[in-house]
Amino acid sequence: MKKAVFGIIGAGGIAQSQHLPNLTRAPHAFLKTVCDLDGDRVRAAQEKYGVPHGTTDHRELLADEEIQAVVVATREDQQALLTIEALRAGKHVYVEKPLALTAEECQAVVAAQQEAGRFVAVGFNRRFAPAYRKAKEVASCDGGARNIHYRISDEYWSWGKDYPPGVRVLHEVCHLFDLIRWLTESDAESVYCVESRPDDEVIVLKMRSGCIASIMNSGHATMDMPKERLEVITERGGLTVEEFVELRTYGYGDFEPVYRFAGHSHPDREYTHKFLLEKTGAEGLHALRRMGWEMRERVQGLEDEREFPEREEMQRYIHRDAPLWNYMVDKGWLEAMDHFARCILSGRSPENATAADAWQASILGHAAIKSRKIGTVTYFRCCKMPVDNNIYSEKR
Ligand SMILES: NC(=O)c1ccc[n+]([C@@H]2O[C@H](COP(=O)([O-])OP(=O)(O)OC[C@H]3O[C@@H](n4cnc5c(N)ncnc54)[C@H](O)[C@@H]3O)[C@@H](O)[C@H]2O)c1
Structure with missing residues (x-):
């Protein structure tokens, strides 16, 4: 079987838990080179996943003409710059969310992507989660989503300590801005946000499709509680998805009442x-x-x-x-990567989120933070809203 040749920049947390194992088992991808500033991480990744080449200099990876696509899995301060550099080197890019810290940087990636004529896929992997693909199919058969509620809550209080307070909306809720846009096939008309404490908030979106959506976002929960739950009301029925494993449908004759979905395994862990x-x-x-x-x-x-x-x-x-x-649940990481590889081989446009989608998610994140700060609703007349980018300099 033909495989698209990949290199990866960044061999940290998400690379070790997802991209390295997934690139080695995705049927249409071959991982040729791993790059990280930390040489020990490079060697460990090469040994564990049998990656033929390793380097601590991303320019060496980008100069390799055999490599068709690059996964950028560094932190968000480097992602836009490295994506633009990779595009200019003629590579397709799969880049982790949130793509950049500001909407302007996302916009710069959109411009570079258009100039390079290569694909950019942003790691909004939930678009490929089997449970959410089924949920979208069910909702579409009944007039689409009219009212969405999404809870995302986890132990950010323990692992997100490096980030200033109140920016979880940019790192984590960005997934949901993209998911709601994808589910409703619509852009946001307005956003409102209110908090009970930093990183504990409700965000309300009105979509151009007419759908309304509320996101309960908390970084103060326990691991005992499942992390994510989606609830959707359609024209006459409704559905819920519990943590990507169970979809329940209500009031639809054509669908089963319950669908269950397999989990996601890591090659060297209990499965x-x-x-x-x-x-x-x-x-x-x-x-x-x-x-x-x-x-x-x-x-x-x-x-x-x-x-x-x-x-x-x-x-x-x-x-x-x-x-x-x-x-351990299937949030679509592997399929998002293999789909991207298939599109590189066939030349077909990928269904992954684009740089323009990441730009939209960034605009919504910054607008939510602004709304939270000054207590007003932000209305979008067009995509290019003024964005307050200063919040990132606050210290925890
Ligand atoms: N889609 C998801 O489900 C998901 C989950 C977790 C994290 N993420 C995102 O993935 C990104 C990475 O997160 P992480 O937790 O893996 O971070 P991390 O800090 O654990 O890893 C980043 C790695 O990149 C390397 N690096 C940084 N700059 C580099 C450069 N110029 N050249 C080569 N290597 C470089 C670092 O040495 C480090 O090993 C973040 O943007 C995060 O938001 C996405």
């Missing part, structure tokens, strides 16, 4: 959950999350290991064997 989730849906998911949370609490709470002889075994399970808790 039972992948099949378990397809069989048990939300019930299995709740049990797994509760188990992981209880184990972690139990291990952390113990000072004297003699009190608890299984401690070592449990720690090994938590840190080495257990499914990656936030990556």
Whole structure:
């Protein structure tokens, strides 16, 4: 089978949990080179995934004419610059969200993409989550979404410490701005945001399709709670999706009441959950999350290991064997990458989110922050809204 040749820049968290394993198992992709500023990470990735070349200089990767596409998985301060450089070197680019810190930088990527005539796919992978593709199909058969509610909540209080308060909306909610635009096939007409404390807020969107959407965003939740839930009201029916594993439909004669979806595995981790989730849906998911949370609490709470002889075994399970808790459901990462590779081979336009979609998500994120700050609704007459970009310099 023909494969598109990839290089990856950035071998950190998302690369290790998703892109490196996915690029090595995607049927239409071949990963030739891995690049990171940290040479140890390069060597570890090469060894683990059998990647033939490694470098700490991205220019070396970009100069390789055999490489057709580059995955940019660095942090958001580098993503737009590296994407533009890769486009100018003639590469297609799959770049992680949020693409850039400002709407202007996203706009610059749009311009570079148009000039280069190469594809840019932004890592809004939820467009490829099987549960959300089915949800969109169900909603489309009944006049489309009229009212959407989305909750996203997790332990950002523990892993997002490096970021200033209040910017989770740019890093995490950007996924949902894109998802709601994709589900409704529509742009936003207005946005309003109110917070109870930094990184705990509700955002209300009115879409041009007539749909309204509310996003409950919290970085103060527990891992015991599933991270994401989608609820949609259509013309006469409704649907819910619990954490990508269970879609329930209400009031539709043509669809099953319940659809369950397999989980997502990592090649060197225990994989039972992948099949378990397809069989048990939300019930299995709740049990797994509760188990992981209880184990972690139990291990952390113990000072004297003699009190608890299984401690070592449990720690090994938590840190080495257990499914990656936030990556054990299928949010579409693998299919988003393989679809992109297929489009590179065929020349067909990818269905991935584009740089222009990332630009729209960025405009919405900044407008939500502005609304939260001054308490007013932001209305969009056209796409090019003035954007307040100063918030990122605030310190936590
Ligand atoms: N789509 C998703 O589900 C998802 C999930 C998590 C993170 N992300 C996004 O992925 C991006 C990366 O996040 P992360 O947690 O992996 O970050 P990270 O800090 O763990 O990894 C970034 C890596 O990039 C490397 N790097 C930085 N600049 C470089 C350069 N110029 N050349 C080569 N290597 C360079 C760093 O050394 C580091 O290893 C972020 O934008 C984040 O928002 C997306």
